[in-house]
Amino acid sequence: MLKELFYMLNKKNSDKLNLHKKQDNSKLLFKTDFEKFDFDFKNMLGWIYYPNYCFATIIDNKIVSCASAGYHADKIYDSIIEITVKTHEDYRGKGYAVSNVVALCEYILNLNMQEKREIHYMTGINNIAAQKTAISAGLIKTRFSYILLRKLKSKLS
Numbered sequence: 016m017l018k019e020l021f022y023m024l025n026k027k028n029s030d031k032l033n034l035h036k037k038q039d040n041s042k043l044l045f046k047t048d049f050e051k052f053d054f055d056f057k058n059m060l061g062w063i064y065y066p067n068y069c070f071a072t073i074i075d076n077k078i079v080s081c082a083s084a085g086y087h088a089d090k091i092y093d094s095i096i097e098i099t100v101k102t103h104e105d106y107r108g109k110g111y112a113v114s115n116v117v118a119l120c121e122y123i124l125n126l127n128m129q130e131k132r133e134i135h136y137m138t139g140i141n142n143i144a145a146q147k148t149a150i151s152a153g154l155i156k157t158r159f160s161y162i163l164l165r166k167l168k169s170k171l172s
Contacts, residue, residue, distance in 0.1 A: 018140050021162045022154035025133040029124050031153040038114040041070045043122065044078075052078050070118040072102075072111040079106040082115035084123065095166055096123055097135045100148060107144070116152040135162055 024032060044052075045068050052073060069083035080102035098119055102112045120134050136154055138145035150156070 019137050019159070020140055020146060021157050021159055022136040022138075022149040023133055023157045023162070023165075024120055024124070024154050026124060026131060028155060029120075031155060032120055032124075033113075033117055033151065033153040034121065036110065036113045036151060036153075037117045037121070038072070038110060040072050040074075040111075041114045041118040042073060043118070044069055044071050049078075052076055068122075070115040070122065072106070072115060074106070077103075079103045080111035080115055082112065082119040084119070094131055095133050095135055097137070098123075099136075100145070112144075112148045113151045116148060116154075120152065120154070133165060135165075137162075 046066065052071075066083040069081050071078045071082075072080040080100070082098060082100040084096050084098050098116065100112045100116050116136075123134055124132055126132070134154070136149050138149065
């Protein structure tokens with residue numbers, strides 16, 4: 016039995032994105048911006064490299080929440096983009112994760128209006144907070160078979 020839940024969003028259902036959940040403190044950061052802030056990606060997200068971009072909440076010059084397409088985001092031209100989000104435990108429950116996910120999804124879907132993009136978000140079956148984040152942001156719960164099929168189609172085209 017699978018231990019993950021899957022969510023998605025694309026142009027067809029982008030109207031489900033809860034734009035009103037986006038907070039003014041969600042800021043777009045690029046790879047070159049990360050060194051300006053007190054933030055350890057390796058410990059917070061498990062990444063060795065900085066992502067090319069993310070949406071982050073910054074408080075007292077510290078990144079306290081971050082939604083990103085990962086350090087492999089240089090493949091933004093791919094039709095499927097997997098996102099992740101993490102919020103420091105002292106700042107959870109304030110809507111930062113939802114705000115950053117909404118901002119990131121909006122940015123990805125509008126990056127190049129000509130391309131068809133689909134956002135995938137995966138979370139553990141026991142991670143209720145991450146599931147609430149996905150649903151609150153407007154992502155749609157889907158089946159693993161759908162995700163697998165979309166990835167296969169993406170590789171073949």
